[in-house]
Amino acid sequence: MVLRDGEPYRAKELGGEYSLSFVVVQPGGRPGAVYLAEAPDPAMGAFEVTGPTGRGVQPGKYKIQARHVIAGESRPSRTNSGRTPPHSK
Numbered sequence: 734m735v736l737r738d739g740e741p742y743r744a745k746e747l748g749g750e751y752s753l754s755f756v757v758v759q760p761g762g763r764p765g766a767v768y769l770a771e772a773p774d775p776a777m778g779a780f781e782v783t784g785p786t787g788r789g790v791q792p793g794k795y796k797i798q799a800r801h802v803i804a805g806e807s808r809p810s811r812t813n814s815g816r817t818p819p820h821s822k
Contacts (some may be wrong), residue, residue: 735778736778745772747801748802749803750802751800751801751802752800753770753772754770754797754798755768755782756765757793758794758796760806
């Protein structure tokens with residue numbers, strides 16, 4: 734679940750386009766594969782990362798990137814480094 738100020742981030746209610754991705758951090762800090770998150774319940778801020786096989790992504794280090802664009806304006810969010818994503822469906 735994506736939170737903002739402790740509450741579910743309801744991007745759909747704000748309009749615009751929202752994307753959430755997990756970027757693999759390879760040895761030496763180089764970026765690796767990028768996995769896009771799908772939002773099965775955007776009204777509640779819920780998402781899942783199904784990965785290339787549909788069974789989630791491997792445990793490891795990821796940079797989490799969130800982007801929300803409203804009416805052509807980019808509203809950058811924090812990028813969290815080195816977090817292990819929860820296993821998804």
